[in-house]
Amino acid sequence: MTIVLYDxxxxxxxxxFSPYCWRTRMALAHKGLPVETVAWRFTDKQAIAxxxxxxxxxxxxxxKTVFDSWSIAEYLEDxxxxxxxxFGGSDEKPLTRFYSCLAxxxxxxxxxxxxLDILNHLHDKDRTYFRKSREERxxxxxxxxxxxxxxxxxxxxxxxxxxxxxxxxxxxxxxxRPLYADYALFGPFQWARCISPFALLARDDPIALWRxxxxxxxxxxxxxxxxxDGPSS
Amino acid sequence: MTIVLYDxxxxxxxxxFSPYCWRTRMALAHKGLPVETVAWRFTDKQAIAxxxxxxxxxxxxxxKTVFDSWSIAEYLEDxxxxxxxxFGGSDEKPLTRFYSCLAxxxxxxxxxxxxLDILNHLHDKDRTYFRKSREERxxxxxxxxxxxxxxxxxxxxxxxxxxxxxxxxxxxxxxxRPLYADYALFGPFQWARCISPFALLARDDPIALWRxxxxxxxxxxxxxxxxxDGPSS
Numbered sequence: 449m450t451i452v453l454y455d456x457x458x459x460x461x462x463x464x465f466s467p468y469c470w471r472t473r474m475a476l477a478h479k480g481l482p483v484e485t486v487a488w489r490f491t492d493k494q495a496i497a498x499x500x501x502x503x504x505x506x507x508x509x510x511x512k513t514v515f516d517s518w519s520i521a522e523y524l525e526d527x528x529x530x531x532x533x534x535f536g537g538s539d540e541k542p543l544t545r546f547y548s549c550l551a552x553x554x555x556x557x558x559x560x561x562x563x564l565d566i567l568n569h570l571h572d573k574d575r576t577y578f579r580k581s582r583e584e585r586x587x588x589x590x591x592x593x594x595x596x597x598x599x600x601x602x603x604x605x606x607x608x609x610x611x612x613x614x615x616x617x618x619x620x621x622x623x624x625r626p627l628y629a630d631y632a633l634f635g636p637f638q639w640a641r642c643i644s645p646f647a648l649l650a651r652d653d654p655i656a657l658w659r660x661x662x663x664x665x666x667x668x669x670x671x672x673x674x675x676x677d678g679p680s681s
Numbered sequence: 682m683t684i685v686l687y688d689x690x691x692x693x694x695x696x697x698f699s700p701y702c703w704r705t706r707m708a709l710a711h712k713g714l715p716v717e718t719v720a721w722r723f724t725d726k727q728a729i730a731x732x733x734x735x736x737x738x739x740x741x742x743x744x745k746t747v748f749d750s751w752s753i754a755e756y757l758e759d760x761x762x763x764x765x766x767x768f769g770g771s772d773e774k775p776l777t778r779f780y781s782c783l784a785x786x787x788x789x790x791x792x793x794x795x796x797l798d799i800l801n802h803l804h805d806k807d808r809t810y811f812r813k814s815r816e817e818r819x820x821x822x823x824x825x826x827x828x829x830x831x832x833x834x835x836x837x838x839x840x841x842x843x844x845x846x847x848x849x850x851x852x853x854x855x856x857x858r859p860l861y862a863d864y865a866l867f868g869p870f871q872w873a874r875c876i877s878p879f880a881l882l883a884r885d886d887p888i889a890l891w892r893x894x895x896x897x898x899x900x901x902x903x904x905x906x907x908x909x910d911g912p913s914s
Contacts, residue, residue, distance in 0.1 A: 536776060539769040542856030543776050550843040607840075610783040623775030 450482045454496050454506040457487035458569040458643070463674045465569070465642035467555050467635035468517040470670065472505040474631035475521050477666040479531040490574045517635075518548050521628050534628040547621065547629035554636045557604060558648065561597045563590045565644035597646065604648065608655055615654040619661065626662060634662045634670070642675040683715045687729050687739040690720035691802040691876070696907045698802070698875035700788050700868035701750040703903065705738040707864035708754050710899040712764040723807040750868075751781050754861050767861040780854065780862035787869045790837060791881065794830045796823045798877035830879065837881065841888055848887040852894065859895060867895045867903070875908040 453476070456466035464470075464485070476483045488495060488504050499506045499515045506515040507523075514523045525534050525541070535541045563582060567590055570578055579590060586593050611633065614621065621629040637659050640648055649656040663671040671677070686709070689699035697706075697718070709716045721728060721737050732739045732748045739748040740756075747756045755774070758767050768774045796815060800823055803811055812823060819826050844866065847854065854862040870892050873881055882889040896904040904910070 536772040537770050539856070540773050540776055542851050543769060543773055543854060543860070543862055545851060546780075546843060546847040546854055546862075549846040552846070553843045610779060610786045613782040613785070614779040618775050618778060621776060621779055623772070627776070629776055629779075 449510055450484045451476060452508040453483050453485045454488045454504045455485040456504050457489060457571070459571045460674060461487045463569060463642060465566070465639055465673075466504060467551070467639035468503075469505045470635045470638045471517040471551075471628075471631045472507065472520050473669065474626075474634065474662070474666070475524055475534055475628060477669055478534055478626070478628070478631070479524055479528050481524070481528065481531070489571045491577050517632075518545075521548075534631075536622060536627050540627075544627070544629050544632070548632045551632040551635055554633065555639070557607065558636050558640050559586075560600060561594060561604070561646050561648060562640050562644040564594045565646065569643050601648075605650070605653075612654050615658045620658065626665065630658075630662060634659065638663075638670050638673075638675075641677070642673055645676040682743055683717045684709060685741040686716050686718045687721045687737045688718040689737050690722060690804070692804045693907060694720045696802060696875060698799075698872055698906075699737060700784070700872035701736075702738045703868045703871045704750045704784075704861075704864045705740065705753050706902065707859075707867065707895070707899070708757055708767055708861060710902055711767055711859070711861070711864070712757055712761050714757070714761065714764070722804045724810050750865075751778075754781075767864075769855060769860050773860075777860070777862050777865070781865045784865040784868055787866065788872070790840065791869050791873050792819075793833060794827060794837070794879050794881060795873050795877040797827045798879065802876050834881075838883070838886075845887050848891045853891065859898065863891075863895060867892065871896075871903050871906075871908075874910070875906055878909040 453469070453472060455464050455469045455473070457464055464473075464487075473483070473485075486495075493502045496502065496504065496506050496515075499513050501515055503515065505517055505520060506513065507520055509523075509527065512523075514520050521534055522541070524531075533540075535544050563586070567575060567578055583589055583593075618624070620626040621633065637648070637655075640646070641659075641663075649659070686702070686705060688697050688702045688706070690697055697703075697720075706716070706718075719728075726735045729735065729737065729739050729748075732746050734748055736748065738750055738753060739746065740753055742756075742760065745756075747753050754767055758774070766773075768777045796819075800808060800811055816822055816826075851857070853859040854866065870881070870888075873879070874892075874896075882892070
């Protein structure tokens with residue numbers, strides 16, 4: 449039975465850009481589970497009201513509703529134990545939690561670079577909501593929030609040093625194959641790629657090479673989403 | 682047969698403060714392996730020349746010499762597979778690598794707070810070497826390097842947000858029991874505790890509570906080392 453995923457979309461129906469939904473997309477692909485996605489916009493609160501909250505990802509599987517990317521990963525691991533493990537094994541779930549928290553923090557860091565690009569790719573009906581809610585959150589206009597992003601780039605790249613060192617030594621965080629730890633941290637980079645031409649990573653950065661491998665995995669699932677694959681992004 | 686560990690010491694023979702040696706001490710305790718430590722100072726290069734390099738930790742086990750904390754962890758896991766796993770299981774070693782890289786980076790971050798305190802706790806014979814090599818590395822006198830540490834504290838604490846979020850949800854990075862991922866990140870905090878009264882963490886920080894649990898583990902092994910356990914450190 450196909451799992452339904454409510455998946456954040458931009459102006460175009462196929463521009464799916466949520467860092468959290470991408471974790472779920474990759475996790476579903478890792479498990480080899482068929483999925484039917486439903487394009488969802490920020491203001492479509494009514495469409496997911498059945499989940500009891502207002503954010504995506506939300507999945508519906510065999511009549512069961514699960515929301516929150518981490519909870520969905522746990523659910524998929526428990527519901528489909530015979531499929532490839534998302535965590536590597538039963539003991540690795542706690543070890544993976546930190547990666548999820550780190551990725552959440554990275555979303556905040558990258559937002560300082562792409563906030564305005566997100567706005568520019570949203571469906572018309574989402575723009576007022578997005579600008580208002582995000583400007584309240586960050587205490588600045590989106591324009592001023594990203595204005596010094598060039599000057600901030602070195603600091604962002606420096607903050608990724610531990611990830612870079614690790615990916616110099618192994619192909620994935622999970623070793624020779626990706627695990628949920630990889631998908632969790634891939635999410636923010638795929639979010640940025642879907643929405644912004646800004647080059648967060650140098651082309652020869654081991655993190656960029658790892659991102660490329662994940663873009664190509666599952667038959668190029670993530671790469672097939674509209675996005676920016678410029679020479680230096 | 683007892684494993685020998687060359688272990689960095691301060692002026693007092695029992696002030697063992699290396700963040701890297703502490704990873705090894707905790708890993709040996711986790712495996713339940715008896716150890717005999719040899720107090721070593723930075724300038725005792727000759728004493729470990731047999732290892733082919735000049736840094737600790739170095740262990741000698743059944744005639745075999747291993748150096749570098751990560752290599753030692755891998756060695757112990759392979760040589761003592763019947764003892765409790767350091768990584769949680771065979772697949773978790775790659776997932777643990779990132780924690781080790783993150784801890785290495787954290788050593789650099791914390792050094793900006795405790796560099797001068799280290800100097801003040803060193804054996805006389807190490808002081809000139811330490812000041813010269815570290816001042817060359819950071820491009821400043823140790824005094825000026827730490828001068829603005831109060832102003833930097835918020836930034837350091839903010840950088841620990843993902844660790845804090847994780848440890849709000851689980852007792853250890855490894856879940857309900859510590860793993861090498863915990864010991865790797867505990868190392869820098871124990872280093873600071875051994876050498877400096879500066880309070881890196883607020884007392885009620887979930888990271889401080891986790892550090893306390895690790896200080897108390899293995900019969901208080903880490904807490905028994907001379908250090909600063911002030912009301913707010």
